[in-house]
Amino acid sequence: MTLLKTNGLSKHFGGVAAVDKVDITVQAGEILGLVGPNGSGKTTVLNMLSGFLAPDAGEIWFADQNVTRMSTVQLARRGLLRMFQMTRVFPRISCFDNLLVAGMAMDLSEREAASRAAALLEELTLTHVQYLDAGSLSGGQRKLLEFGMCFIKPPRIALLDEPFAAVHPVMRETMADFIRRRHALGQTFVLVSHDMPIVVDLCQRAVCMNLGRVIAEGPTRAVLESAPVIEAYLGNASHA
Ligand SMILES: Nc1ncnc2c1ncn2[C@@H]1O[C@H](COP(=O)(O)OP(=O)(O)OP(=O)(O)O)[C@@H](O)[C@H]1O
Ligand SMILES: [Mg+2]
Structure with a gap:
């Protein structure tokens, strides 16, 4: 199809x-x-x-x-969602909160967004940096975070x-x-x-x-x- x-x-x-x-x-x-x-x-x-x-x-x-x-x-x-050649995340809030915001923007409840965020952080090997500001991550980690934001609601x-x-x-x-x-x-x-x-x-x-x-x-x-x-x-x- x-x-x-x-x-x-x-x-x-x-x-x-x-x-x-x-x-x-x-x-x-x-x-x-x-x-x-x-x-x-x-x-x-x-x-x-x-x-x-x-x-x-x-x-x-x-x-x-x-x-x-x-x-x-x-x-x-x-x-229909796209990821950018230049990463776009909110640099002054944590990784976890970036995912929360992305989920709630896609109409998930806070509870559902939080549960999916935790699973995605684990899958993307970002759990150890989940409470750091997204702006302090390496370029690769920011990309991984952007994947998570894109897939919080696939x-x-x-x-x-x-x-x-x-x-x-x-x-x-x-x-x-x-x-x-x-x-x-x-x-x-x-x-x-x-x-x-x-x-x-x-x-x-x-x-x-x-x-x-x-x-x-x-x-x-x-x-x-x-x-x-x-x-x-x-x-x-x-x-x-
Ligand atoms: N906003 C813009 N204003 C003027 N020209 C542009 C603009 N965006 C792209 N171009 C031009 O359009 C053409 C296609 O650019 P595009 O960025 O789509 O290529 P690309 O295949 O993604 O390249 P790359 O592999 O380098 O990312 C290029 O000649 C580029 O200079
Ligand atoms: Mg390009």
């Missing part, structure tokens, strides 16, 4: 076609990899899918509803923008395990990452973008080994 679909999704910034007539489908229960060289338009796609940017043209369909002009809040309430689809970037390998494995476990339970993801071994490991299918366009899609390994994709990365070798 198709959970999310774009038709001709486009966004220009001045003269730059950041996203140019992109058609992507995400099947329920899959982890779709979204790859491509720096500046190819991946974050801009996620920004439009999650309501942070309005497309110039094209449509977004989520669970058979046209959600193209919906706000981030409307989309989050329907179960979304129907989670959009992850480079969750593994600049994260210690131990925490990277904690994150990958978290994604694997949720996927086994039926969770749908779109994963943007430059970490190709992790993309091959986690994603059954991948879409590769270059210069705002989709240049390949299909089984992940076949996409990464296809001629247009290799050419796109070599052409941008200084960034890739």
